[in-house]
Amino acid sequence: MMSSTLPARPIAAAAALALSGLLLAGCAGGASTESEAPETAISADEELHAMLPADVQESGSVVVGTEAGYAPYEYMDTDGSTIIGLDIDLLDAVTARLGIEYTLENVAFDTLLPSLDAERFDLVVAGMTDTVERQANYDFVDYFMADQAIIVAAGNPEGIGTLADLCGHPVSVLVDSTQQGILEAQSAECDEPIEILTQPTDSDALLQVQQGRTVAMLTQEATGRYNAAQIGGGQAFEVANTESIDPSPLGYVFKKGDDELVAAFQAGLQSLVDDGTYGEILASYELESSGLDEITVNGADE
Structure with missing residues (x-):
C-alpha cells in the first residue's frame, strides 16, 4: 500500500x-x-x-x-x-x-x-x-x-418540487442508502408508486437522470448541490426542492x-x-x- x-x-x-x-x-x-x-x-x-x-x-x-x-x-x-x-x-x-x-x-x-x-x-x-x-x-x-436533495435535469422539465411530485415517475438512488428508504416510504403513500431504480454508486444514479432514464435522483444535499454546481458548468442539473427533506x-x-x-x-x-x-x-x-x-x-x- x-x-x-x-x-x-x-x-x-x-x-x-x-x-x-x-x-x-x-x-x-x-x-x-x-x-x-x-x-x-x-x-x-x-x-x-x-x-x-x-x-x-x-x-x-x-x-x-x-x-x-x-x-x-x-x-x-x-x-x-x-x-x-x-x-x-x-x-x-x-x-x-x-x-x-x-x-x-x-x-x-x-x-x-x-x-x-x-x-x-x-x-x-x-x-x-x-x-x-x-x-x-x-x-x-x-x-x-x-439534508436531502432532489436532483433533476436543468429547467426541471417535470416541475418536481417535493417528494410527492415523484409519484408515478422513475427515480434513481444509491442502493441500500437512507435515500432509498425515503423513496420507498414516499412511494407507499403515492396513488401511483415511484419506480425506484437503485444504482451501485451515486454517480450512476445521477447518470440515469442525465440520460433521461429517470426524472430525478435523491441524494444528500451536499452531494447534490456539489454535482449540480460542477457538472456541465452548472448548467446540466439543478436542485428541485426548496424545502428541507429529512435532515x-x-x-x-x-x-x-x-x-x-x-x-x-x-x-x-x-x-x-x-x-x-x-x-x-x-x-x-x-x-x-x-x-x-x-x-x-x-x-x-x-
Whole structure:
C-alpha cells in the first residue's frame, strides 16, 4: 500500500476533480491507500490517545472503510488513486489528534457494513446516515447534519418540487442508502408508486437522470448541490426542492461493543470542534452551516 498525506483542500480547488468527463465513474472496489497524520499543524493529545483500545495504541493504526464516489465527502483526485474530500480531511485531523495513522480501503457502498461485521475494518467513514434501524447493529459517532436533495435535469422539465411530485415517475438512488428508504416510504403513500431504480454508486444514479432514464435522483444535499454546481458548468442539473427533506446526522460507524474506540473518536472530534479545526475544515467546503457544536453518539431518533 502507498503511504501518503492528505491535507485539507478547498472545494473551489477540488471542484472538477470528482468528475471524469461529465460524471465520476464510481468507486474502484478494493482500492486501498494508507495515510499518515496530515501536514496541517494538529498536535496529538496524550489523554485522548490513552482512550484508545490497547491494541490500537500498540499498532498505532486503524483500518477505515469508505466508498470514494460521493463528492464532496470522499472522491478520487485527478491521479485516480488518492482519495480526497471533507470526510478525509476530518479523518486526517482526528487521527492526528489521537496520535495514530490509518489505512483507507475503498469498496462498494453496499459492502461497507458487511465488511465491518467481518472485522475487515475498524470503522466506516463514508457519509453514512445515522438511523435508529442501523443503531441496532452499529454505533455512530455523529459529525455532520445532512439534508436531502432532489436532483433533476436543468429547467426541471417535470416541475418536481417535493417528494410527492415523484409519484408515478422513475427515480434513481444509491442502493441500500437512507435515500432509498425515503423513496420507498414516499412511494407507499403515492396513488401511483415511484419506480425506484437503485444504482451501485451515486454517480450512476445521477447518470440515469442525465440520460433521461429517470426524472430525478435523491441524494444528500451536499452531494447534490456539489454535482449540480460542477457538472456541465452548472448548467446540466439543478436542485428541485426548496424545502428541507429529512435532515439527518452522518456518523463514523463502529461495531457494537467497540466502546473504547467510539469514545476516543467522539472525544477526538469534539476536541477539533472546540479548537476551531472542525469549523475551518467545513468552511473550506462551504458547509459550515451543517456543522455540529456537540459530537454525539447515536444521535438519530428515527
